[in-house]
Structures are given as structure tokens and as C-alpha cells.
Amino acid sequence: MRDWNPFIACAYGALFAASLSVVIHTFVRRSRIPVGLEWAGRRLECLGEIRACLREYTAGITTLLSGYKKFGLNGKAFIAPGTGFRAEVMLPPEHIKWVVDQPDDILSHHEFQAETTAIKYIVPGLDLYTPAAAVEALRTHLTRSLGKIQPDLVDELRRAVDAQFGMSTEWKEMKVHDTLNEIIFRTSGRVFFGESLTRDNKFIRNLMGLSTWFGAGILFVGQLCPWQIKRIVGSVFCIPLMYYRAVCTSYLLPYFLERFEKMQRKRQDPSFDYAPPEDLVTWTCRAAFDLKSEHLTSEKETVQKFTTLVAGAISTSTVAFSNAILDLVSSDPQQNYYQILREECESAFQTDDDWNSSATLLRLHRLDSTLRETLRRSAFISRGISRKVMPKEGVVLPSGQHIPQGWMIGFPVPAIHADSRYYDEPDVYNPFRFMPTESSPRSMMVTTSQTFLSFGHSRHSCPGRWFASHMLKLLLAYIIMNYDIEPLKERPLNIIAGTFMFPPPGATIRLRRRETKAT
Ligand code: HEM
Numbered sequence: 199m200r201d202w203n204p205f206i207a208c209a210y211g212a213l214f215a216a217s218l219s220v221v222i223h224t225f226v227r228r229s230r231i232p233v234g235l236e237w238a239g240r241r242l243e244c245l246g247e248i249r250a251c252l253r254e255y256t257a258g259i260t261t262l263l264s265g266y267k268k269f270g271l272n273g274k275a276f277i278a279p280g281t282g283f284r285a286e287v288m289l290p291p292e293h294i295k296w297v298v299d300q301p302d303d304i305l306s307h308h309e310f311q312a313e314t315t316a317i318k319y320i321v322p323g324l325d326l327y328t329p330a331a332a333v334e335a336l337r338t339h340l341t342r343s344l345g346k347i348q349p350d351l352v353d354e355l356r357r358a359v360d361a362q363f364g365m366s367t368e369w370k371e372m373k374v375h376d377t378l379n380e381i382i383f384r385t386s387g388r389v390f391f392g393e394s395l396t397r398d399n400k401f402i403r404n405l406m407g408l409s410t411w412f413g414a415g416i417l418f419v420g421q422l423c424p425w426q427i428k429r430i431v432g433s434v435f436c437i438p439l440m441y442y443r444a445v446c447t448s449y450l451l452p453y454f455l456e457r458f459e460k461m462q463r464k465r466q467d468p469s470f471d472y473a474p475p476e477d478l479v480t481w482t483c484r485a486a487f488d489l490k491s492e493h494l495t496s497e498k499e500t501v502q503k504f505t506t507l508v509a510g511a512i513s514t515s516t517v518a519f520s521n522a523i524l525d526l527v528s529s530d531p532q533q534n535y536y537q538i539l540r541e542e543c544e545s546a547f548q549t550d551d552d553w554n555s556s557a558t559l560l561r562l563h564r565l566d567s568t569l570r571e572t573l574r575r576s577a578f579i580s581r582g583i584s585r586k587v588m589p590k591e592g593v594v595l596p597s598g599q600h601i602p603q604g605w606m607i608g609f610p611v612p613a614i615h616a617d618s619r620y621y622d623e624p625d626v627y628n629p630f631r632f633m634p635t636e637s638s639p640r641s642m643m644v645t646t647s648q649t650f651l652s653f654g655h656s657r658h659s660c661p662g663r664w665f666a667s668h669m670l671k672l673l674l675a676y677i678i679m680n681y682d683i684e685p686l687k688e689r690p691l692n693i694i695a696g697t698f699m700f701p702p703p704g705a706t707i708r709l710r711r712r713e714t715k716a717t
Contacts, residue, residue, distance in 0.1 A: 230602040232287060237277045238265025250279035255422070258694040259580050259612050262288065266613030275599055278581075278610070281422050281696050284314075286581060286606040289595070291614050294648045296596045297583055297607065298656035304593060305585035307658045310606055313586065314697070316423075319432020320415035320439055324506060325499075331486035332478070332504040333661065339481035340389075341664040345556040346476055347389050348668070352553045354388035354396060355381065355673050363681055367711050374523060374705045379406065379516045385669055386512045390478040391450060401449045408442035409509040415439055421696025446505045447498070450479075454501050457483050478508070514578055515666050520701045521576040521692070522569055522674065525627055527707055528689035535629050536678065539564055543675040559671050567632035569670055570643040573652035575627060577611045580697045582651040583658075584608030611651045612699075620649040643667045684708040 239261035240250040254261065262278055269276040270290045278288045289297065297305060311317070317324055358381040364370060383406055387396035395401050415435035423431045460472045461483050474480040486500050529535050542564045552558045559566075585607055587593050592602040601607060616624040621631070632643075644663045646655040653660040660666075677683075690705040 230604075232277070232599065232601050232605065235275055235277050235287065235599065236269065237279065237285075238262070238268065238288075239279055240277075247279065247285070248283065251281065251283045251285065254279050254281045259610075259699075262580060262610040263613050263616070266610050266617075270610065270613060271617070273597065275595060275597065275607075282420075282428075283424050283426075284421075284606070286584070286608055287601055288581070288610050289607055291609065291617075291648055293596055294583060294609060294655065297585060297609075300585070300593075303588055305607070306588050307585055309586040309588065310584045310608075313606070314420050314584070315416045316420035316428050316432050317416075319428055320412075320419050320435045321443070321506060322436065324503065330503040330507065331482045331489055331500050332507045334485035334489060335478055335481035336665075337661045338485065340478065340662070343476055343481075344664060344668045348556055348672075349554045350388050350393075351385060351669055352672060352676075354393075355385040355669070355676055358384040359673070359676055359680070363677070363709060363711070365711050367713055369684065369708050369710045371706050371708050373703070374520045374701060374707055375516065375703045378520050378523070379513070381673070382516045382519060382669075383409075383512055385673065386508075386515065386665075388477075389665070390508050390512075391453065392475055392477050392479065395449060395453070398449070401446070404442055404445045404449070405505075405509055405512075408439065408446055408505065409513045411435065411439045411442060412506065412510050413513055417696050417698055421698070442509075443502060443505055446509070447501050450501050450505060451498065453479055454483065454497055454504075458486075458497055462487070478504075511662050514662075515670060517578050517700045518569070518573060518666065519670050519673065520705070522572040522670070523677075523683070523707065524686070524689055524701055524705060525572045525575065526568065526629065527683045528686040529627055529629070531685050535568070536683070539568060539629075539674075540678050543679050547675060547679065553672075556668070559668065562671055562675065563633055564630055565671050565674060566643045566667075568629035569667070569674065570632045570650075571627065571629045573643070574615045574621070574631075574650065576692060576699065576701075577615060577652040578699060579652075580610065580612055580694065580699055581608040582611040583655055609651060614649060614651060617649070643671075680712055681709045682712055 237247070237250060239253065239257065240246050243249060250261075265276045265278055265288060270288065273290045273292050275287055275289045275293070277285050279285050302308065362377045362381050363372070380402075383402055384396055387402065387405070415432070419428055419432040419435055457474055457479055460470075461474055461480070464470045464472045465487065474483075482500065482504055486497075526536060526539075542562060546558050546561045547553055587601050587603055587605045587607065590603055592600055592605075594600050615621070618624055644653065644667045646653050646659050648655065653663045684707065686707065690702050692699050692701055
């Protein structure tokens with residue numbers, strides 16, 4: 199007979215206890231299921247809810263699509279199981295207006311974010327509740343300054359694309375995500391923290407490291423990990439995250455301190471000869487002066503929030519842009535979309551002045567529509583306008599349905615974007631779908647609506663979308679005008695993990711510099 203090993207016995211015991219706790223806690227926590235709501239993707243089987251949640255790890259968006267077809271199209275809400283044993287109530291699009299009109303103490307955006315990003319475990323101490331100067335700077339200054347910063351954007355994107363794609367007229371293969379990520383970090387970086395840090399390779403590598411770990415932390419801890427063990431798993435992700443954030447903060451803090459000091463002196467003494475550069479650091483300092491909660495004693499906290507926000511925000515542009523390139527090069531070659539876009543860009547950008555003027559972008563109807571079509575087909579998130587129900591007594595939906603306190607509610611974005619009531623032939627990639635016609639007024643890439651949710655909608659919608667749109671249009675125009683890209687036979691399928699959807703990191707394309715150089 200084998201020796202009895204107390205360590206192995208303890209390990210098995212702990213595993214058994216943990217599994218039992220998952221099952222028991224899941225039942226206890228889910229005991230107050232909204233009465234009368236049906237589940238999508240749940241079968242009549244033992245531990246049906248738990249097994250439905252487990253299937254979500256491999257189900258992609260099939261449950262959301264089938265639930266929407268069965269309930270959403272008939273104006274009914276349904277329960278969608280989720281990874282991490284987190285079921286959510288999915289509402290029909292008719293309820294969007296009601297949801298966005300509710301105050302935060304009834305339906306909380308912040309509480310939803312805090313829970314599904316697991317911020318308190320992966321970045322302990324990051325306060326999502328008090329307004330951050332960096333977010334205020336985005337909302338108030340960045341969008342207003344797009345015209346002013348365009349020459350810098352163009353200068354940086356030319357440099358970054360030429361360096362990453364190369365100048366050779368021979369075909370070469372490259373990884374879509376890695377290459378575009380580098381280009382987008384450098385291009386956005388020029389506007390966020392200026393030229394010298396953007397050219398500092400060590401800083402950019404660390405910022406990209408922070409962004410990768412931040413995204414991975416939100417995905418694994420916030421979305422995939424059962425809520426019972428988030429704290430433990432979060433503390434593992436916290437280590438590299440804190441390391442990268444500390445390194446990035448050490449680069450940025452001296453910039454902020456100098457800017458803070460000089461700008462404050464200028465405010466006190468208007469004769470002081472100082473004009474700060476127009477970038478997000480300056481705008482964040484301005485916003486910090488205006489926000490009484492973040493003044494000069496908390497520069498470090500301001501910089502830490504700035505660093506985390508910037509690292510998180512930039513990568514969403516990479517996802518959108520990678521999707522746009524993959525959609526375009528996998529489209530039907532007979533349609534010649536790439537060439538049509540090239541003609542539009544060549545007619546708009548004829549001189550350097552055209553590149554430096556924001557008015558040029560208003561002439562790029564096809565390019566704008568192309569980016570919007572990609573965002574429609576490949577939104578970054580599968581559930582949008584999500585909120586947590588706050589009142590003790592729960593809330594009553596406009597349809598009369600009661601949802602208990604603590605439940606998450608939201609809308610199935612890919613299903614609404616594929617609803618034929620709102621989009622003709624929704625499964626077809628039609629980059630010129632959003633071109634203005636006589637009968638329908640033009641909608642721009644950044645316009646949110648109850649049927650276009652890639653940037654959210656209403657109060658908490660993405661404040662960086664005007665910047666993203668400006669940068670991505672310039673970038674796409676420059677690439678199309680200067681590079682040929684070999685068509686792909688098939689569009690690489692996006693990965694769906696938790697509520698995120700993104701192109702496979704290994705996807706590649708082949709491209710070459712054009713013989714005849716455009717502007
Ligand atoms: C194409 C690229 C982008 C996409 C698809 C995108 C999408 C989104 C989405 C879906 C949300 C959540 C809205 C909600 O909760 O209802 C969001 C929020 C946000 N985005 Fe973006 N985003 C992009 C680029 C950017 C950029 C470049 C920045 C910064 C310059 C940015 C800054 C933010 C911020 C600060 C929030 C939080 C807003 C809040 O909580 O009130 N985003 N974005």
C-alpha cells in the first residue's frame with residue numbers, strides 16, 4: 199500500500215473546498231434571479247446555470263445572438279450567462295433611452311466598470327470615482343485642439359509608418375497587431391506627451407508593457423476569472439502592472455512637475471514668458487488646476503492616473519485599426535475598395551497644406567464610412583451601455599420587469615449591429631454603407647446612436663473618439679496612398695474572450711511600398 203502523503207491530501211482537500219465554494223457561492227449569489235426572465239444558452243440539466251456560464255468560455259457570441267433572436271427582437275429582456283460566473287441581463291434596444299437617462303445612483307456605470315475590470319485588484323489604489331484631470335483634459339481640450347495638433351500627428355505617423363512598414367518596394371510580411379500597435383503608440387504619444395518621450399524607445403516599450411498587462415489583467419481577472427478568486431489572481435497581475443506603471447510614472451513625473459510649476463507661475467504672473475507645448479500633459483495640468491480635488495500636492499496621483507488611462511486608451515485604437523485593415527484586405531477583390539479609397543485620398547491630399555488641415559478630413563466620406571463599417575462589424579466589446587442596478591428594491595424596466603439589486607444590465611452590441619431592421623444585409627462587409635445619400639443624412643464615424651454602440655452611447659460614451667477618428671483617418675489615408683497590401687483569401691476570425699473581441703495577435707499581411715511615391 200502506498201504511503202499516505204499529508205501534503206497531497208491537503209492539496210486535494212483545498213481543491214475540493216475551493217470547487218465546493220465556487221458552486222455554493224454561485225448559487226447563493228445568484229439566488230435572486232429576476233423572476234420571469236428567461237435564460238439564453240441554459241439547458242434543462244443539473245447545475246444548469248453554472249454549466250451555461252462554463253460554456254461561455256468557448257461559446258463566443260453565439261449565446262448573445264441566439265438570445266437576441268429569440269427575445270431581443272421581440273422587445274424582451276433575457277439573462278445571458280457570462281464567463282467568471284457572471285450572468286447579465288441583456289435588454290432590447292428599445293430600452294436604451296431609458297437606461298442612459300437613469301442617474302448613477304440607480305444604474306451605476308462606475309460600479310459596473312469597477313466590477314468587470316477588477317481595477318481594485320490589478321491596480322490597487324486607482325480611484326475611478328473622483329474625476330481625473332486626464333479624463334477632463336480629453337473631454338475639454340483634446341477634441342477642441344485637433345486642428346492645432348494635426349501637423350504633429352502627420353509628422354509622427356509618417357515617421358512611424360515608414361519605419362515600421364519600411365521603404366522597400368519588395369513584398370514583405372508583417373504581424374498586423376505588433377506593427378500597428380507600435381505605429382499607434384508613437385503617433386498618439388506625440389499628442390499625449392510630446393516629441394522627446396515619443397522617440398524614447400525605452401519609455402515606449404514600458405508604456406506598451408503597461409498597456410499589455412493592463413488589458414490582460416482586465417480580461418483575465420475582470421472577465422474570465424470566477425469572482426470568488428479574483429483577489430488572489432489579481433494580486434499576481436498586479437506585480438508587473440505596478441512595475442510598468444512605476445517605470446512610466448518615473449519618466450513622466452519630471453515633465454509634469456516642470457509643466458505644473460511653470461504653468462502655475464504663469465497663472466500667478468501673466469508677464470512670465472512661457473507658452474507650454476500643446477499636448478495632453480499641458481491640458482491635464484490645466485484640468486488639474488481647474489479641478490479643486492487634484493491640486494499641486496497630488497501630482498504623482500495625477501501622473502499615475504494619466505499613465506494608466508493613456509496606456510489603456512491607446513490599445514483600443516490598435517484593435518479598431520487592425521480590424522479595419524483586415525476587413526479591407528479580406529474584402530471581395532472584385533469590388534476594388536482599396537483602389538477606390540486610394541483615389542479619394544489622392545484627390546483630397548494633394549499638398550502638404552492638405553495634410554495639415556482638418557478640413558481635408560471632411561472630404562473623406564468613403565474613408566470615414568469604411569472605419570465606421572469596421573466598428574459596426576467588429577466592435578471591441580460584446581456588451582455595451584452596461585450598468586449595475588443600485589437601489590435595494592431593484593429597478594423596474596419600462597417593460598414592467600423587475601431586476602433585483604446588484605444585477606448587471608447591458609445591451610448585446612454585435613446582435614444589435616447585425617439586426618436587419620437597422621442595417622441592410624448586415625452580414626455583408628460594405629465599407630461605403632454609411633456614405634451620405636439624398637434620403638439619409640450622413641452619420642460620421644464618431645456618431646453614436648441607439649443602433650451604433652461601438653463607442654457606447656450618451657453620457658458615458660467614449661470621450662476619445664474624435665481623436666481616434668482623426669488619427670485613424672490620417673493613418674489609413676497615408677498607408678493606402680503609399681503602400682500596396684496583398685489581398686487575403688479569408689478574414690482571420692477575431693478572438694472572443696470575456697466581453698472583448700479582437701483580431702488574432704498572430705494575423706499577418708504582406709505589403710510593399712508603392713513605386714510611385716504619393717505625397
Ligand atoms: C477606435 C478607438 C476606440 C474605441 C472603439 C473606444 C471605445 C470605447 C468604449 C466602448 C467605451 C465605453 C463606453 C461606455 O462605457 O458606455 C470607451 C470609454 C472611454 N474611452 Fe474610448 N475608445 C476608443 C479610443 C479611445 C481613445 C483614443 C481614448 C483616449 C484618448 C479613449 C478614452 C476613453 C475614456 C477615458 C473612456 C471612459 C469614459 C467614461 O467612463 O465616462 N478612447 N471607449
